[in-house]
Amino acid sequence: MLNICLITDLHIDALGYSFNGIDPRANFVKVLKEATSKSPELIVLAGDLCNKVGDLEIYYWIKDQMDAVNIPYYCIPGNHDDASLMMEVFYKDTFVSRSELFFVKEFHGHSLIFLDTSQGNMSTEQYSWLNKIVSAIQKDVFIFMHHPPILAIAKHMEPNYAFQQMEEFQSFCAAFQDKSFRIFTGHYHFERSIAKGNITTYISPSTYLQIHPDYEEFKILHDRIGYREIKVTDQSVVTNVNYL
Numbered sequence: 001m002l003n004i005c006l007i008t009d010l011h012i013d014a015l016g017y018s019f020n021g022i023d024p025r026a027n028f029v030k031v032l033k034e035a036t037s038k039s040p041e042l043i044v045l046a047g048d049l050c051n052k053v054g055d056l057e058i059y060y061w062i063k064d065q066m067d068a069v070n071i072p073y074y075c076i077p078g079n080h081d082d083a084s085l086m087m088e089v090f091y092k093d094t095f096v097s098r099s100e101l102f103f104v105k106e107f108h109g110h111s112l113i114f115l116d117t118s119q120g121n122m123s124t125e126q127y128s129w130l131n132k133i134v135s136a137i138q139k140d141v142f143i144f145m146h147h148p149p150i151l152a153i154a155k156h157m158e159p160n161y162a163f164q165q166m167e168e169f170q171s172f173c174a175a176f177q178d179k180s181f182r183i184f185t186g187h188y189h190f191e192r193s194i195a196k197g198n199i200t201t202y203i204s205p206s207t208y209l210q211i212h213p214d215y216e217e218f219k220i221l222h223d224r225i226g227y228r229e230i231k232v233t234d235q236s237v238v239t240n241v242n243y244l
């Protein structure tokens with residue numbers, strides 16, 4: 001069995017920053033400690049590591065926290081991140097002269113795909129790379145990306161900040177009818193699982209604050225923080241969200 005913990009939407013800001021009494025650095029440290037206690041083989045940070053824009057100091061601070069727990073981890077950029085700065089900090093010398101941070105990793109017999117949707121879309125180059133990777137996978141396709149690629153009824157987030165290529169992405173997946181796509185995302189700041197065609201998307205809550213999905217204006221749903229556990233065997237995928 002492969003046990004993964006997904007932590008997302010950290011929204012770390014300058015040292016000492018707080019919003020509504022929420023300290024995003026303290027929140028992240030708490031969630032990381034709790035996730036680590038489950039002894040996962042892998043931790044994924046699914047984007048929006050930074051609160052507003054990508055920042056080297058913040059990425060180095062997060063790297064320090066992650067290196068200290070001594071569990072393998074990968075991170076992908078969200079719309080508030082800078083993919084180039086993340087490459088510099090987390091993947092030094094791995095993605096020379098690339099503008100997008102996408103890659104695949106073989107982990108305990110599973111191909112885990114990590115995409116870059118930080119611009120709200122994916123380049124033609126990223127789609128054609130993904131096409132080659134998915135074509136070579138015999139089993140379920142596991143993708144980590146920041147933005148959900150199917151509608152999830154998020155009344156504030158979707159009209160303003162949704163992935164811009166939902167139709168294109170869904171057509172891409174539909175071309176692989178023999179495969180199931182299991183897609184793990186953040187971005188909307190609440191927990192929801194939705195399915196369409198051969199795509200199941202698992203949206204995970206933020207370690208910062210949760211956004212109400214039923215109001216068009218920005219409204220905090222609650223400030224409980226959590227992370228997602230994903231347990232993969234050859235026969236099944238079991239996933240659940242734990243709140244602290």
Ligand SMILES: [Fe+2]
Pocket residue numbers: 009011048078187188189206
């Ligand atoms: Fe976010």
